[in-house]
Amino acid sequence: MLRVVYNALWWLIAPLAVLRLFIRSRKERGYRVHIGERFGYARGRVPEDDTPLIWVHAVSVGETRAAQPLIDALIKARPDARILLTHMTPSGRETGVQIFGDRVLRCYLPYDMPHAVRRFLKAWRPSVGLVMETEVWPTLIDECRRADVPLVLTNARMSERSYRRAAKFGNATRGVFGGFARVLAQSPSDATRLSALGARNVSVLGNLKFDMNTPPELAARGHAWRAAIGARPVWVAASTREGEEELVLQALDALGIDDALLILVPRHPQRFNEVAALVEKKGLRCERRSEWAPAGAVAAGQGAAKNLPRDVKVLLGDSMGELGAYYAASDVAFIGGSLLPLGGQNLIEACGVGVPVLIGPHVFNFTQATADAVAAGACVQVKDPADLARVLRELFEDKARRVAMGGAASAFAARHRGATARTVNVLTTLLPE
Secondary structure, eight states, X not given: OHHHHHHHHHHHHHXXXXXXXXXXXXXXXXXXXXXXXXXXXXXXXXXXXXXXXXXXXXXXXXXXXXXXXXXXXXXXHOTTSEEEEEXXXXXXXXXXXXXXXXXXXXXXXXXXXXXXXXXXHHHHOOSEEEEETTOOOHHHHHHHHHTTOOEEEEEEOOOHHHHHHHHTTTHHHXXXXXXXXEEEESSHHHHHHHHHTTOOXXXXXXXXXXXXXXXXXXXXXXXHHHHHHOSSOEEEEEEEOTTHHHHHHHHHHHHOOTXXXXXXXXXXXXXXXXXXXXXXXXXXXXXEHHHHSOHHHHHTTOSOSSOOOTTOOEEEOOOSSOHHHHHHTOSEEEESSTTTTSOOXXXXXXXXXXXXXXXXXXXXXXXXXXXXXHHTTSEEEOOSHHXXXXXXXXXXXXXXXXXXXXXXXXXXXXXXXXXXXXXXXXXXXXXXX
């Protein structure tokens, strides 16, 4: 009965979903492009031969970047196969273009409606499907099972909060999670919760995000920017969400260090102008990365076009795919999505760069990784903007502690690598010879 209601709701929601695409396209034009793909139509781009097709679904930017080492490893392990990368957001799709170029095929994942999913599967004929982390779509799972497409929940995580919500639906939830051919969990606690929800063939393989390496050229770009910034305390607030920038700016004000520079990197590109306006409203001089180090200068291998004026208090990270460079340019990294109850964001990339990490109290989407980083001495969890300012001040005043935390962060990231190779070993067994 729940499935009937679910499918009926999609028929009612679909027109509103399309309307929402056009509304969102006012800020991000990509939402009005390729709308047919969201209903399973993908004419003109689908391979017509019998080459094995590995389908990887990565919702948006974070999932796409996390999938990079896995996709690179799959291309190397099975050069005879094609990769299809699906997304839900234009920013995720654009990130896929930047990272992979024409090495992969790409389209949007269709809405979770039976006919749309069937069209998608019939058109692309994947040999195996991978959905990343927490993507659980009941109709997609059902239709893959009917079409004999093994669907694997990869890099799977299940927070206690999400587990309690899902468990309320009882047998319906067990039917959904039981539809995955394999579940590859990040941690034992994730595996226990997923098994309790009905998942079968559950393995603990670790977190793919530990295998994300900042490319040397990106790190070098960040170091060049730092040279242009000069000798002043620098911290980055990365992947901030709506409402958080106000709190981060409060922390900057409470820090009490006149020449401190904040590199502010909103998670969603459609908010760049909004955040710039907020900074200027506070009376702080703001420089945009796109204007300070123009794209042409970056393309020519120049990290920055000019020295950053000392009275610039905020450098707005209004670029895509450069988060590793922002970390490399900073003394300390604060990870956004965590000062408000939004679940946190990935702290692993910052650890991999070897920068001390601070994160807020709301990390229910990254509970295990945060707890492990704190235990390793790589991360400090702060309560609020005042606490963030206090810990930042302590770190800026204590270089030895800062260096020790950075070393602990690098060691923490290195110690947990290897999930990609383990995942590829499992996935290749599901592909045709």
